[in-house]
Amino acid sequence: MESIRRNVIRSCNNNDDNAAESEVRRGPWTIEEDTLLIHYIACHGEGHWNNLAKYSGLKRTGKSCRLRWLNYLKPDIKRGNLTPQEQLLILELHSKWGNRWSKIAQQLPGRTDNEIKNYWRTRVEKQAKQLKMESNSQKFLETVHHLWIPRLLQKMDQKPSSSTSSNYNPPSSEEALFQKPCGSSSSEPTIEANQSSILSCGGYYQWPESSESVSEEAGNNCDVQPLNNNGDFLQVDQLQLQLQHPFSFLGAACGGAEFDGQMAASDWVLEDDVAERFWNF
DNA sequence: AACGCCTTCAACCGCAATTCG
DNA sequence: CCGAATTGCGGTTGAAGGCGT
Numbered sequence: 001m002e003s004i005r006r007n008v009i010r011s012c013n014n015n016d017d018n019a020a021e022s023e024v025r026r027g028p029w030t031i032e033e034d035t036l037l038i039h040y041i042a043c044h045g046e047g048h049w050n051n052l053a054k055y056s057g058l059k060r061t062g063k064s065c066r067l068r069w070l071n072y073l074k075p076d077i078k079r080g081n082l083t084p085q086e087q088l089l090i091l092e093l094h095s096k097w098g099n100r101w102s103k104i105a106q107q108l109p110g111r112t113d114n115e116i117k118n119y120w121r122t123r124v125e126k127q128a129k130q131l132k133m134e135s136n137s138q139k140f141l142e143t144v145h146h147l148w149i150p151r152l153l154q155k156m157d158q159k160p161s162s163s164t165s166s167n168y169n170p171p172s173s174e175e176a177l178f179q180k181p182c183g184s185s186s187s188e189p190t191i192e193a194n195q196s197s198i199l200s201c202g203g204y205y206q207w208p209e210s211s212e213s214v215s216e217e218a219g220n221n222c223d224v225q226p227l228n229n230n231g232d233f234l235q236v237d238q239l240q241l242q243l244q245h246p247f248s249f250l251g252a253a254c255g256g257a258e259f260d261g262q263m264a265a266s267d268w269v270l271e272d273d274v275a276e277r278f279w280n281f
Numbered sequence: 282a283a284c285g286c287c288t289t290c291a292a293c294c295g296c297a298a299t300t301c302g
Numbered sequence: 303c304c305g306a307a308t309t310g311c312g313g314t315t316g317a318a319g320g321c322g323t
Binding site: 026027028029061063064067068071072114115118119121122126 | 288289290291292293294
Binding site for chain 3: 027028049050062063102117121
């Protein structure tokens, strides 16, 4: 009860986006709010978030609506653990681009910048901390390339199917859309109940069949270097090839000159227990 | 069962970049 | 060109659930 009361904040800050004059809801979204948002977007399309907030009946800021849609409700959002392939890509891209989460997310169809950022902070940085390294340090990068990535590749080889994470079954776009938020209690009405009404809205919005739009965006972004010559995502064997020269792409991001991509594997020294601890994480 | 600590991740915030009138 | 509005991004926070004692 208290939390509900807390979620409704009297707006006393005129600069707070276009917050409604009276009150703005904050905190976790309810099924009803999600339904309203989905319904509105199905009928009117994405964008114009402040108008959406104003006219949809949601007592949320435009910002909040946008975030909820992009990070959670959008049909092509993937749920579940990151696959080894995705983890590998994140490690690769982060070493290349740093904390450019949205840019990295563009290369991972169905994954959001928020998700990747959380992954980095909760898993990668934690690991770096345990090893008493800075997650953006040269030493940690080396550790990642010599221990983590080879292990990920090994894991990918062991489970060659596309769905390699332990509990991740890629949902269809509609499954993704209507998947129940993990925080909601089982007694609450599920969003599926609203599916037919949403889909029968008659609006122009069509649920995408795949993550096409994401790939397209990535392809159109001239700033993003294609991951292979065809502009496709690297396949496992391509990544393995690249890893024969694992530091080739580090370049400027890692201080360039003082790091030699030809570094021999034998130069790499890590105590066994550290290596083991690293992988066990 | 109860408690406290830890981890995860959805959501918020402030600022920067972009778009619009 | 300029200022306001909107959108996007990255950092941070805190609620909720898991887990050990």
